[in-house]
Every structure is written in structure tokens, then in C-alpha cells.
Amino acid sequence: IIFPLDKVAFISPVEGNIYLKLQCQPHLAVEHQGFLTIFEDVSGFGAWHRRWFVLSKSCISYSVYSNGEDDKEPVGRINLANCISKKIEPVNRELCARPNTFELITVRPQQEDDTETLVSHCKDTL
Numbered sequence: 001i002i003f004p005l006d007k008v009a010f011i012s013p014v015e016g017n018i019y020l021k022l023q024c025q026p027h028l029a030v031e032h033q034g035f036l037t038i039f040e041d042v043s044g045f046g047a048w049h050r051r052w053f054v055l056s057k058s059c060i061s062y063s064v065y066s067n068g069e070d071d072k073e074p075v076g077r078i079n080l081a082n083c084i085s086k087k088i089e090p091v092n093r094e095l096c097a098r099p100n101t102f103e104l105i106t107v108r109p110q111q112e113d114d115t116e117t118l119v120s121h122c123k124d125t126l
Helices: none
Strands: 002-004 017-019 031-042 045-056 059-063 076-079
Touching: none
Parallel strands: none
Antiparallel strands: 002 017, 031 045, 045 059, 059 076
């Protein structure tokens, strides 16, 4: 980035241009945890399940129990780097009557065993 110094006072000893090189790296130090209810596909039917969620850096992990009760591996992870939602806000009540519901839309490369479900949509990318 170049900043020309053409509007600097005439008596200023500074003249010419300022050259600036920037490097940006995200620093995500957010860490939150608590219970949320997630909509999951269970054998072709939708069901709401209460899960323990941990937001750490750019990943949301969820498990059946909180870490204080059980140290099992998470049953799922959502990589927020793959989130394409333009804005995270409560969804329209016509989509879901549950209060404080929000939707995260993520993408990932399609895999051979992927199928259409209530919570996933496959695009023909294979």
C-alpha cells in the first residue's frame, strides 16, 4: 500500500511516499462452552438433541456430555472456516418454531458415500 504525502504541510520535513506492507493472520482466542440443542437426521427423521458444545478457535465440537461429566471424544465437529452463512441470526419462525434457533451453512468436498438427508444437500461434484 502506498500513501502519498501530497497533503502534508509545506514546512514539514516529511515528503514523498510511505510504503506499507501488511500481513494479516486471524487470531481467534474465543473459547465458550455450554449446552445447545442441535437438529440431527436420525434414520431419515429429524430429531432435536441436547448436546454439550465447545467453541474453540474456528471449530465447534459437540458431545453427548460435558467434559466435566465424561471425557469421551466429541460426536461431531463443525469447522467454522467452512461456514458460508452470510449472517448468523435467529431463523424465521416459519422455518423453525423453536425460539433462539440459528442456522449455520457449511460446505465440504463431496464424498462417495454422501446421501441427501434432512440436514445435508449433495451437489453433483464427484
